[in-house]
Structure formats: structure tokens, C-alpha cells
Amino acid sequence: MGTTDRKALGPQYDHSGNPHYSHTDQSRLDVSLAEWKEILPEQLYHIAFEKGTERAFTGRYWNFEGIGTYACAVCGNLLFRADSQFGSSCGWPSFFQADRDGSVQYHEDRSFGMRRIEVTCGRCDAHLGHVFDDGPKPTGRRYCINSVSLEFLPEK
Helix, strand or coil: CCCCCHHHHCCCCCCCCCCCCCCCCCCCCCCCHHHHHHHCCHHHHHHHHCCCCCCCCCCCCCCCCCCEEEEECCCCCEEEEHHHEECCCCCCCEECCCCCCCCEEEEEECHHHCCEEEEEECCCCCEEEEEECCCCCCCCCEEEECHHHEEEEECC
């Protein structure tokens, strides 16, 4: 996996206009798509709620190495610890386990003639990416997640 200076990165988004963004509140959100569209950047809304994807090897975190936690860029829900990230060479950030039970949800996805398991945020239902059974031990999972959907929180 490549490296990026985590201090140079800074926050990916300005969350000041998002009243639903929190790293401590784990309660489920019931926010309309119209409201999300109004408060989120266009690319984040497209990936999170129109189930888009970023091109491989273009995302901010695909080869990032830092110590901390990745949160949902939509709502701030804690999703993945950086120590579960690994270099899978797929072009997207990859993790072998979620931060905690309930931080993500799983849904069958049969789009584009494929059968995959979609991963969404356990708090706001934003599309994050997909999970595959070809990851490293101990879980054997590879969570393949869009960088756009993530916000990195460096350990203090």
C-alpha cells in the first residue's frame, strides 16, 4: 500500500451545514433524499444515494496509510479502523472488518448482471461499496469502499 501524509490531507468535506453529522450519535437516521441532496456535495450524494462509484485508483484513500478511524462521510458514523485496512490492489480502500456490529449493513445487489453484497452505513443507509469473500485472515472479507463515502479521522 502506498503512503500519503495524513496531516496534509485534512478533512475531505465541510460538515458545518450537516446537522446529522456526528461521531458519537449511533442512532438511526430518517432523513429524506431531498434533504440529503440539499446538504451534501453532489459527488457524495451521487455515490451515497444513487449508488454510484468512483473510478478505481482515483479516490483519496485507495492507497492511504494513516492511524485512525474511517467514518461515513454522510453522517459521521464510525465504520472502519485503519488497522483493518490492507492493500488489495483493487483500486479502492479495502478493509477486512467493520468497526463494530451494526456500523454497516448488508444487502444483496444484483445490478449490472452481477451478484454482490452491497455495504451501506448502519446509521444513514448511505451506499459505501461492496464486500467480497476474498480478503485476508482473520475474517476472509474484503470491504471494497468508495473513498468519496469516507472521512478519515486521525488518531490524536
